Amino acid sequence: MKILIAGLGSVGRRHLRNLAALGERNILLYRTGLSTLPEEELAGYPVYVDLEAALAEGPNAVIVATPTARHLEVAVPAAEAGCHLLIEKPLSHSMDRVDELKTAVEAKGVEVLMGYQFRFHPGLREVKRELDDGSIGRPLSFHAHWGEHLDDWHPWEDYRLGYSARADLGGGALLTLCHPLDYLRWFFGEAVVAWANLGRISELEIDVEDVAEVYLQFDSGARGSLHLDYFQRPPSHTLEIIGSDGTIRWDNRDGGVHRYRPGDEQWEIHPLPQGFERNIMFLEEMRHFLDVCRGVSRPICTLEDGIRSLQLIVAAKEIAAIGGDKNVSKKHDSISSLSSRQ
Numbered sequence: 001m002k003i004l005i006a007g008l009g010s011v012g013r014r015h016l017r018n019l020a021a022l023g024e025r026n027i028l029l030y031r032t033g034l035s036t037l038p039e040e041e042l043a044g045y046p047v048y049v050d051l052e053a054a055l056a057e058g059p060n061a062v063i064v065a066t067p068t069a070r071h072l073e074v075a076v077p078a079a080e081a082g083c084h085l086l087i088e089k090p091l092s093h094s095m096d097r098v099d100e101l102k103t104a105v106e107a108k109g110v111e112v113l114m115g116y117q118f119r120f121h122p123g124l125r126e127v128k129r130e131l132d133d134g135s136i137g138r139p140l141s142f143h144a145h146w147g148e149h150l151d152d153w154h155p156w157e158d159y160r161l162g163y164s165a166r167a168d169l170g171g172g173a174l175l176t177l178c179h180p181l182d183y184l185r186w187f188f189g190e191a192v193v194a195w196a197n198l199g200r201i202s203e204l205e206i207d208v209e210d211v212a213e214v215y216l217q218f219d220s221g222a223r224g225s226l227h228l229d230y231f232q233r234p235p236s237h238t239l240e241i242i243g244s245d246g247t248i249r250w251d252n253r254d255g256g257v258h259r260y261r262p263g264d265e266q267w268e269i270h271p272l273p274q275g276f277e278r279n280i281m282f283l284e285e286m287r288h289f290l291d292v293c294r295g296v297s298r299p300i301c302t303l304e305d306g307i308r309s310l311q312l313i314v315a316a317k318e319i320a321a322i323g324g325d326k327n328v329s330k331k332h333d334s335i336s337s338l339s340s341r342q
Helices: 010-021 051-055 068-080 098-108 122-132 179-188 279-293 303-321 329-341
Strands: 003-006 027-030 061-064 084-088 112-115 139-147 191-199 211-218 223-229 236-243 246-251 257-260 267-270
Touching: 003 010, 003 051, 003 068, 010 027, 010 279, 027 051, 051 068, 061 068, 061 279, 068 084, 068 098, 084 279, 098 303, 112 279, 112 303, 122 179, 122 236, 122 246, 122 257, 139 179, 179 191, 179 211, 179 223, 179 303, 191 303, 211 303
Parallel strands: 003 027, 003 061, 061 084, 084 112, 139 223
Antiparallel strands: 139 236, 191 211, 211 223, 236 246, 246 257, 257 267
């Protein structure tokens, strides 16, 4: 296959390395000029600065790894050109042009995989199996927490220049750290945002929120809170799910799953497979995407999944903008309906 990578920041480079590791050689690169990484790694690959010219080369698939606010600038014309798509999370920073993308995807019959790589984390896959098996009864409540200091992410660049720190590029804690919104939907089904608060409270020099608190209510009955921040040290990414007959805990630090059931009277531990490291999620995601492009598999995380998660983000932003829990009921009705309908 001929594959075009659009965007050559850290995740675009990771996809390039993983494609090479999987034996793919026919790779084209499209760059926006926003990456601060060195050029050496790109040697030997055709590099384009004009998207139309890159698409004219007839790639079978396009990996969209540009800054969030520019995802659909690439994804829409790529779909219209008949390319399968791997779109990095989140789908976009707003709902603008989402319908245009859906129309192009349906008209051309192309496949879309959303880049929520935690779907490939063995620990979270174990959580999904436990929930599907009913091992802790009916899930009732949860708390997901992800805090990580923005200045520690990319040691090679000034954090203030990265897309995560910039409103014009679709940054902010809620958009950038949105993985839990996807895996919570994967676990519990559809949801609405009941309450949300976003703010900038640290000393980071950014023009986007550095903390987000969101309360979610799922159609399945589960409800709980999500905390995201840009300032925690050491980083922490955890999940606790309380069911009618037990509790499940997951901690990204060791990746294992802990389950407690009253009859057991102790925690049962499911450790990560030996040798697991972070890039394995991305490598498995890329292997899956190649299978999707070849018609061997259907996307494990679809365009519709990406849209649903983005709707929750948009709803949280709108609710936070009108006061979170103050005078929210009338506006919340319309936002909840939008989130559940679209």
